Amino acid sequence: MAENSAINPILEDEVFYRRISQVYYKPPSGIDREAFLPTSADTNGLSLSRGHVGQQKAAESGRCDREFYVGEIRARDFPAGLSIVPDSNDHALIPEMTYAARKSNDKATKDQLRQWAETLRRRCTNIVGPYRGRGPIPETR
Amino acid sequence: MALAPSYSELMIGSRTRSVVTTRAADDRSLSTRQSLSEEKVWQKWIDELLRWRENPAILESDEGVATSPVTIESAIAMVWRLSKSDTPTPAPAAIVPDGDGGIAIHFRRGELEWSVELLASGHAEMYTFAKGVLISSDHLV
Numbered sequence: 001m002a003e004n005s006a007i008n009p010i011l012e013d014e015v016f017y018r019r020i021s022q023v024y025y026k027p028p029s030g031i032d033r034e035a036f037l038p039t040s041a042d043t044n045g046l047s048l049s050r051g052h053v054g055q056q057k058a059a060e061s062g063r064c065d066r067e068f069y070v071g072e073i074r075a076r077d078f079p080a081g082l083s084i085v086p087d088s089n090d091h092a093l094i095p096e097m098t099y100a101a102r103k104s105n106d107k108a109t110k111d112q113l114r115q116w117a118e119t120l121r122r123r124c125t126n127i128v129g130p131y132r133g134r135g136p137i138p139e140t141r
Numbered sequence: 142m143a144l145a146p147s148y149s150e151l152m153i154g155s156r157t158r159s160v161v162t163t164r165a166a167d168d169r170s171l172s173t174r175q176s177l178s179e180e181k182v183w184q185k186w187i188d189e190l191l192r193w194r195e196n197p198a199i200l201e202s203d204e205g206v207a208t209s210p211v212t213i214e215s216a217i218a219m220v221w222r223l224s225k226s227d228t229p230t231p232a233p234a235a236i237v238p239d240g241d242g243g244i245a246i247h248f249r250r251g252e253l254e255w256s257v258e259l260l261a262s263g264h265a266e267m268y269t270f271a272k273g274v275l276i277s278s279d280h281l282v
Contacts, residue, residue: 021203023237032237032247033256039240041204063203102241107280114268115275122273138205140198 007086012076015051016084016092017058018120020069022130031071031124036117038099045085045093048073053090055128062133069129079119081112182232183224189236190217200238208242208261215259216244 024035038046049058055070062068075084078094086092101113193199193213200208216236223230234254235247242261247254255269269277 021240026235029234032235032245034237034239034245037240039202039204040206066203107278110266110280111268111275111278114278118270118273118275138203140201140205140207 006089008089010075010084010086010092014075016048016073016075017051017053017055017070018046018048018073018124019059019062020071020127020129021062022067022069025069025071025127025129027127031121031127033114033117033121035071036097036120036124037113038097038102040099042097042099044087044098045095046097048084048092048094050086050090050092056131059129059131060134063135063137064133065137066133067130068133069127070131071124072126073120073124077123079116079123082116179232183220186220186233186236187217187224190220200244202238202240202242204240206240206242206261208238208244211263212242212244212259212261215265216246219257219259220246 018036020031020035024032036046041047049061049070051072055072058070059068078084082094082096084092085095097113097116101109104110190213193208194210194217197208197210197213200213220233220236224232231248231250233246234249235245237245237247239245239258239260244259246257246259248256252272253269254271255267258266258268260266265281267277267279268275
């Protein structure tokens with residue numbers, strides 16, 4: 001509890017950054033919806049960097065053999081039904097958008113996930129990059 | 142407004158082994174149904190898919206999830222078939238790895254967008270959006 005109380009709460013106009021793999025953004029056609037679908041890494045929710053981190057640092061968490069763009073979404077622009085849960089002062093999660101939801105056999109769950117991803121895609125602005133990742137290269141599986 | 146192709150229309154033949162070898166295979170029939178610019182876009186995507194078939198490591202997700210040769214073949218077969226369809230279909234706006242071992246094919250016509258997701262499981266799903274709102278989905282289980 002002591003650790004959680006040290007995490008700054010989300011502000012209404014707070015900016016969040018979403019790291020976007022280069023394959024999902026080819027200007028000027030826009031971002032592909034896949035950039036906002038949870039992957040196997042998103043077990044607790046879709047990953048976001050908090051605004052003060054900056055775009056370049058948000059991108060650098062990606063694997064070092066890839067380049068990434070970074071898109072911006074403000075807290076007030078998140079679609080209804082989604083929450084933003086900070087898990088540190090640098091990072092937050094969207095707990096409704098998990099990998100388990102993506103793999104669900106329930107059609108309504110999968111449809112809702114696509115709708116949220118589509119809305120986030122459309123509300124994502126100020127895309128900058130690409131930046132080279134600095135994270136480890138995962139083993140192929 | 143033109144409607145997206147039906148799910149069954151998209152899926153017929155998509156699981157058959159691709160016979161795509163060269164651009165010249167059926168160039169004349171392709172050009173009779175598509176404008177030159179559309180034809181070039183279709184061919185660009187077919188070439189891209191063939192490149193992926195030769196080097197599937199390109200499709201590896203940021204988390205290291207690979208795309209199977211079977212999924213790539215399914216995408217090639219579907220795109221090739223649609224490019225030759227008598228039902229006018231716009232060339233894909235994007236074809237991307239889905240980040241989970243599958244391939245997503247996106248189409249756009251005005252405010253209508255539809256996507257076919259060829260999943261790593263061998264299943265396929267189709268989502269249709271109008272002005273960013275999900276209006277239909279089909280899941281092949």
